[in-house]
Amino acid sequence: MKLLVTGGAGYIGSVVAAQLCEAGHDVVVLDDLSTGHADAVPPAARFVRAPITEAGDTLAEGGFHGVLHFAARSLVGESVEHPDLYWANNLGGTLALLDAMRTHRVPRIVFSSTAATYGEPDTTPIEENAPTRPTNPYGASKLAVDTALTAFAGMYGLAAVSLRYFNVAGAYTAADHRVYRERHTVETHLIPRVLAVALGLDDSVSVFGDDYPTPDGTCIRDYIHVADLAQAHLLALPACAEGTHTIYNLGNGTGFSVRQVLSACRDVTGHPIPAITRPRRPGDPAVLVASSARIQHELSWKPAHPSLHAIITDAWQALRP
Numbered sequence: 001m002k003l004l005v006t007g008g009a010g011y012i013g014s015v016v017a018a019q020l021c022e023a024g025h026d027v028v029v030l031d032d033l034s035t036g037h038a039d040a041v042p043p044a045a046r047f048v049r050a051p052i053t054e055a056g057d058t059l060a061e062g063g064f065h066g067v068l069h070f071a072a073r074s075l076v077g078e079s080v081e082h083p084d085l086y087w088a089n090n091l092g093g094t095l096a097l098l099d100a101m102r103t104h105r106v107p108r109i110v111f112s113s114t115a116a117t118y119g120e121p122d123t124t125p126i127e128e129n130a131p132t133r134p135t136n137p138y139g140a141s142k143l144a145v146d147t148a149l150t151a152f153a154g155m156y157g158l159a160a161v162s163l164r165y166f167n168v169a170g171a172y173t174a175a176d177h178r179v180y181r182e183r184h185t186v187e188t189h190l191i192p193r194v195l196a197v198a199l200g201l202d203d204s205v206s207v208f209g210d211d212y213p214t215p216d217g218t219c220i221r222d223y224i225h226v227a228d229l230a231q232a233h234l235l236a237l238p239a240c241a242e243g244t245h246t247i248y249n250l251g252n253g254t255g256f257s258v259r260q261v262l263s264a265c266r267d268v269t270g271h272p273i274p275a276i277t278r279p280r281r282p283g284d285p286a287v288l289v290a291s292s293a294r295i296q297h298e299l300s301w302k303p304a305h306p307s308l309h310a311i312i313t314d315a316w317q318a319l320r321p
């Protein structure tokens, strides 16, 4: 297929773009490099530096079979402080992209949605029919896109899949030995922040809250390897059906507390990794664990690297000089 990958210079988008190229697809990456890196774009992909609001200029060349849409702002804290940026980029930008897709008759989209659309869950693990009550503008903007996709599928025949990622981590080594890893300039994610301490870039890591209603008092999350997450996109693409919008959760179904992640990182790196307990981070639900039963049953998705130890080991190997 000829595919447009928005956000393909970012962490997850670059891994998916690499796997799409390896599978023989014709890939065009569109990215404004606001948080991405030009050298993360796989060599086999064509790169267009542009915002998603200008995607129509690229789609106009014709022949595109689909869009994989990763481009977004995705920092929860920033979304609380600057909701305008999130509504404009994540919803406004995506509506412009969908409009361009209709104009240029691009039939399918795979969209990066998020566990943040659910907010604080009533039950665990979270299934796709759980209530959606986002606790921050980031999650709300992603939920709004999911809602639009349902309407566009029903009215305009769009073929859409939303993948709701839980906590993505790890690194991917492609067939050509290129390593794709997380390298956000502003890094807020737990595993890279912990590994930065092991690398000597920071003195200690903060543990945001130890008074949650969990066994050790710290938040529990479901960590998924970026390579397994990427594979789900390759399965979702051919499964997109005209007039249908399907939502799939993506996690491993096992929760790990912040302290368990710290302990696993100490095992992997052999570094003591000092930790300092700090107040809770606003907007953090206590427990987020996915049920991925739907995508396992319907698309035969099966994670190849479900162990937290393996996820952290890959992230660590990719970081070491």
Ligand SMILES: NC(=O)c1ccc[n+]([C@@H]2O[C@H](COP(=O)([O-])OP(=O)(O)OC[C@H]3O[C@@H](n4cnc5c(N)ncnc54)[C@H](O)[C@@H]3O)[C@@H](O)[C@H]2O)c1
Binding pocket: 006, 007, 008, 009, 010, 011, 012, 013, 030, 031, 032, 033, 034, 035, 036, 037, 050, 051, 052, 053, 069, 070, 071, 072, 073, 074, 089, 093, 112, 113, 114, 115, 164, 165, 166, 167, 168, 169, 184
């Ligand atoms: N990392 C996670 O754990 C996680 C979890 C759930 C959902 N997601 C979603 O997955 C997607 C990718 O996340 P990531 O961690 O790779 O983030 P990232 O910041 O590494 O990648 C996003 C990419 O999109 C580009 N971009 C942003 N706005 C753009 C615009 N208007 N026009 C063109 N390009 C633009 C950035 O330059 C960057 O390269 C996002 O949509 C995010 O919301 C990520």
Ligand SMILES: O=c1ccn([C@@H]2O[C@H](COP(=O)(O)OP(=O)(O)O[C@H]3O[C@H](CO)[C@@H](O)[C@H](O)[C@H]3O)[C@@H](O)[C@H]2O)c(=O)[nH]1
Binding pocket: 074, 076, 114, 115, 116, 117, 165, 166, 167, 168, 188, 189, 190, 191, 193, 205, 206, 207, 208, 209, 219, 220, 221, 222, 258, 281, 284, 288
């Ligand atoms: O230095 C840190 C960083 C994080 N945490 C905690 O670690 C947990 C995980 O945090 P983080 O890695 O920032 O991920 P989340 O906030 O859970 O958000 C990620 O995972 C969500 C799904 O679970 C997605 O919706 C988001 O897009 C994605 O960023 C949370 O309890 C944080 O409070 C710390 O204690 N110290």
